[in-house]
Amino acid sequence: MLCGRLSGMDELPYFCGKDCGGDACPLLAEIENGRVIGMRHNPAAGRWIRACGKGMREGQVHHSPHRILTPLIRNGPRGSGSFKQASWDEALSLIAERLGEINARGAKTLCISSAGATGAVHNTEVLSRRFFNCVGGGVFVSGSYSNNAAHYALSRMFGGSLGESGFDAETIAWSNLIVLWGANPLEARLGAELPARLVEAARRKVRIIVIDPRNSPSARALGAEWVAIKPATDSVLAYAILHEMLHHPDFDMEYVQKRADGFEKLAAFVEGQNDGVPKSPQWAEYICGVPAGSIRSLAALWFEARPVMLIPGYSIQRTRYGEEPFRLMAALQLASRNSGLRGASTGSLNNRLPGVRVAKMPDLSDRANTPSVPVLRWPDAVLEPERHGTGPIEAIYAAGSNFLIQGADVRKNMRAFERVSFSVCHELFLTPTARWSDVVLPAADAFEKADIGIPWAGRYVLYRPRIFEPRGLARSDYSIFAELAERMGAVDRFSEGKSEDEWLEQFIRASEIPDPEEFRKTGIYIAGGEPRAGLxxxxxxxxxxxxxxxxxxxxxxxxxxxKSPPWTEELGPKEPSSAPGRKEEAPEDPVFQLLTCKVSRFVHSQRGAWPESTRGARIHMNPEDMRQLGLQDRQAIELRNARGNLQGRTHADSGLRQGVLWTEEGLWDPPVNILTDTEGTAESASCIMHGIEVRLRPIPQESSGHS
Structure with missing residues (x-):
C-alpha cells in the first residue's frame, strides 16, 4: 500500500541502509501503481557517490513472495522451519512473558543483533540495545565480524585520534600510486565514493598494485598489477618491505621518532636484533611467495611514487595474527613519509574521519557496567557462561543479524540455540537463524521506514521517506520494541513519548543540515570543505x-x-583445533588454504529474496591444481578439517594462486563457517575466516551439503 496520497508514477529518494560498506547510497525509486518498477542513481548526489547493483535490485527484495508477513511461533524441532502463524498480540505476549520470567530468575538474554538495517532511527543493533537497557539489561556482543582486529590495533596506535586517521576518497586525484592490499573495494565496498574514484584513477593511468592471493574483480576491472601473495602472510611481506625501507637513502629515523614511540622496537625486530633473523626479502620470499626482487621494487616504489595511497582491506586482519598487518600498514606509510600527504593514507581504515553532524538514536548503554562478550565468542558465552562472567544465559534475541551461519563454528552456534530456553528473531525472510528461533517477527523493510542515511564514509547524509505501508502484518523494529517495552513497563524510557517519525524530525532539526525541506526533496545533503588527508x-x-x-x-x-624463533611458523594459516569425535584426515588428501570472500551480488547472507542463491557452494581452484589432481570443472569435491566438512563443485579460476581455494561467504547451505572456529585472533579474539587450512577430496557420487 502506498503512503499518503502517492499514486500513479513517481520518483522518490531512497537508500538501502544495509551494512554493506556503503550503508547509505543515493538512489531514486521509480514507483508506479503501488510497485517499484525501477531503481536509478539519484542525480542530486553528483558523479562520484554511487550505489551498487544490490541497491538496483531492492525492488525485488520488497516485492519478494518469500518475505515473512505474519508473526510465527515454532511448533516443531528447532531448525526444522516448522512454525504456526500467530497474531501480534499472541507473539508479543509470549515474548514479554518469557523475557520477564528470565529477568525474574536473575538469568540473562544474549542480544546478538547487528546492523542489518542502518540509519539514524532504525539501526537494528542500536534499537535492540536500547530496548534491553530499558527492560532490565542483557548481555551484548562487543566488536564486529568486519574489522575488529584492525580496530583493536589502530585504536592502540592512534588513541583518541583514530577518528581522524582516514582519508576522503576525492584525495585519490593526487595519488601517484595506489596499493590495494587485500582490498577489493569495487566488490566489497569501502564507501559509496571510493569505487568511482578508483575507476577514474585507472582511466588516468595511475599505477595500481593489488596484493592478494587472488586476482580480484577489483584488480581485473582496474587493470591492476597483481602480486599473488600466500594467504595469511601479509605481515611477512610488510616486514620485508619495511626492512628495505630502513636501508633506503630517503629513510629518516629522526622524522619517524618525532611522530612515533616504539618504532625502534619494530625496526630492531625487522633487522633481526632480537632473534638473529633479519626480515629481509630473501627471508620473506619462501614464506609469502613473493619474489625477493619484487619486494625490493615495492619498497623503492613507496618512496619514489609519493604520494602513495595504501588501502588495506579487511581480509588481511581475518587471520591468526590479524592485528599485526594494520600496525605494519601504518608503519610503512610513516617510514616512507606518505602519512599526512594528500593522495596518500595513514594506513588506517579509510572511513575514520568525521562525517556530517547528525543526531541519531542513543542506545542508553552504560558500557562500563554492561556485560558483553566478543562477538566471535557469543556461542561460548551461552555454553560456558562461567568462563565469560555473564551469568546464566537463557535466551537469545536477534534483530538484523544471521549469526547462526555468519558466526564462526556453525555446529557450536546450533548447540547454543539448543541450550537456551527461548529465542526470538526479527526478519524479512526465514533465514537459518530464524529457523532456529522460537518466535519470528516480520520486520518492515527499507521502503516501509523513513530515515536518515549515514554513510560508511563521506561527508553527506541521505533522506528516505516511507514509500509504502508495511506489507502484510510487518512492523518496523522500532514499533516492535516500543510495544514490547510497553508490555514490560518500560515504554516511557524506550520511546520517550515519541513515535519513530517524531524521532526522525527531531534528528533532522538537531543536525547541521541547513535546509530540511530541500533535504527531504532531493534526498541528500553534501557538506563542503577541503579534501582531507588523515591527521x-x-x-x-x-x-x-x-x-x-x-x-x-x-x-x-x-x-x-x-617472541623467540621459530615464531614465523605461527604467522601462516592454522587449521582449527581438533573437535571431539572428529577423525584425523587421510594423509593423502592434499591441503589447501581456503578464503571466504564477499561477493558483489549480496550483503553477506541477505539472500532470502532469491532462494536459489542460498544453496550450492562453488569452490574456485587454480586450473593447474585441478589438472594435477585430475579434477574436472564443476566436479563434486569435499573440503574437510577438524570442525566439519563442506561439499561443493569446482570452478576453474586462473586468477587464483596455486594452493589456494575460495568460496563465497553468506551461503545458507552449505555455510562455509562450518569450517571455522571461535578461538579467534591472538590479541583481540577477532574472527579468522581467511587462510583456513582444509583437506580436499573428490566425491564419487552426486552429493552436496555439510556435516
Missing part, C-alpha cells in the same frame, strides 16, 4: 598538533616483536 596537521607539525595518545605520538607495540 595532516599532526604529520606536518607533531609538536603543535599532538595525537590524543599517552605520548601525543603514534604508539607502536606488538607481542610478536618479543
Amino acid at each position: 595532516e596537521g599532526f604529520f606536518s607539525d607533531p609538536e603543535r598538533n599532538p595525537l590524543a595518545t599517552a605520548t601525543g605520538r603514534i604508539i607502536f607495540e606488538s607481542p610478536l616483536w618479543e
Whole structure:
C-alpha cells in the first residue's frame, strides 16, 4: 500500500541502509501503481557517490513472495522451519512473558543483533540495545565480524585520534600510486565514493598494485598489477618491505621518532636484533611467495611514487595474527613519509574521519557496567557462561543479524540455540537463524521506514521517506520494541513519548543540515570543505598538533616483536583445533588454504529474496591444481578439517594462486563457517575466516551439503 496520497508514477529518494560498506547510497525509486518498477542513481548526489547493483535490485527484495508477513511461533524441532502463524498480540505476549520470567530468575538474554538495517532511527543493533537497557539489561556482543582486529590495533596506535586517521576518497586525484592490499573495494565496498574514484584513477593511468592471493574483480576491472601473495602472510611481506625501507637513502629515523614511540622496537625486530633473523626479502620470499626482487621494487616504489595511497582491506586482519598487518600498514606509510600527504593514507581504515553532524538514536548503554562478550565468542558465552562472567544465559534475541551461519563454528552456534530456553528473531525472510528461533517477527523493510542515511564514509547524509505501508502484518523494529517495552513497563524510557517519525524530525532539526525541506526533496545533503588527508596537521607539525595518545605520538607495540624463533611458523594459516569425535584426515588428501570472500551480488547472507542463491557452494581452484589432481570443472569435491566438512563443485579460476581455494561467504547451505572456529585472533579474539587450512577430496557420487 502506498503512503499518503502517492499514486500513479513517481520518483522518490531512497537508500538501502544495509551494512554493506556503503550503508547509505543515493538512489531514486521509480514507483508506479503501488510497485517499484525501477531503481536509478539519484542525480542530486553528483558523479562520484554511487550505489551498487544490490541497491538496483531492492525492488525485488520488497516485492519478494518469500518475505515473512505474519508473526510465527515454532511448533516443531528447532531448525526444522516448522512454525504456526500467530497474531501480534499472541507473539508479543509470549515474548514479554518469557523475557520477564528470565529477568525474574536473575538469568540473562544474549542480544546478538547487528546492523542489518542502518540509519539514524532504525539501526537494528542500536534499537535492540536500547530496548534491553530499558527492560532490565542483557548481555551484548562487543566488536564486529568486519574489522575488529584492525580496530583493536589502530585504536592502540592512534588513541583518541583514530577518528581522524582516514582519508576522503576525492584525495585519490593526487595519488601517484595506489596499493590495494587485500582490498577489493569495487566488490566489497569501502564507501559509496571510493569505487568511482578508483575507476577514474585507472582511466588516468595511475599505477595500481593489488596484493592478494587472488586476482580480484577489483584488480581485473582496474587493470591492476597483481602480486599473488600466500594467504595469511601479509605481515611477512610488510616486514620485508619495511626492512628495505630502513636501508633506503630517503629513510629518516629522526622524522619517524618525532611522530612515533616504539618504532625502534619494530625496526630492531625487522633487522633481526632480537632473534638473529633479519626480515629481509630473501627471508620473506619462501614464506609469502613473493619474489625477493619484487619486494625490493615495492619498497623503492613507496618512496619514489609519493604520494602513495595504501588501502588495506579487511581480509588481511581475518587471520591468526590479524592485528599485526594494520600496525605494519601504518608503519610503512610513516617510514616512507606518505602519512599526512594528500593522495596518500595513514594506513588506517579509510572511513575514520568525521562525517556530517547528525543526531541519531542513543542506545542508553552504560558500557562500563554492561556485560558483553566478543562477538566471535557469543556461542561460548551461552555454553560456558562461567568462563565469560555473564551469568546464566537463557535466551537469545536477534534483530538484523544471521549469526547462526555468519558466526564462526556453525555446529557450536546450533548447540547454543539448543541450550537456551527461548529465542526470538526479527526478519524479512526465514533465514537459518530464524529457523532456529522460537518466535519470528516480520520486520518492515527499507521502503516501509523513513530515515536518515549515514554513510560508511563521506561527508553527506541521505533522506528516505516511507514509500509504502508495511506489507502484510510487518512492523518496523522500532514499533516492535516500543510495544514490547510497553508490555514490560518500560515504554516511557524506550520511546520517550515519541513515535519513530517524531524521532526522525527531531534528528533532522538537531543536525547541521541547513535546509530540511530541500533535504527531504532531493534526498541528500553534501557538506563542503577541503579534501582531507588523515591527521595532516599532526604529520606536518607533531609538536603543535599532538595525537590524543599517552605520548601525543603514534604508539607502536606488538607481542610478536618479543617472541623467540621459530615464531614465523605461527604467522601462516592454522587449521582449527581438533573437535571431539572428529577423525584425523587421510594423509593423502592434499591441503589447501581456503578464503571466504564477499561477493558483489549480496550483503553477506541477505539472500532470502532469491532462494536459489542460498544453496550450492562453488569452490574456485587454480586450473593447474585441478589438472594435477585430475579434477574436472564443476566436479563434486569435499573440503574437510577438524570442525566439519563442506561439499561443493569446482570452478576453474586462473586468477587464483596455486594452493589456494575460495568460496563465497553468506551461503545458507552449505555455510562455509562450518569450517571455522571461535578461538579467534591472538590479541583481540577477532574472527579468522581467511587462510583456513582444509583437506580436499573428490566425491564419487552426486552429493552436496555439510556435516
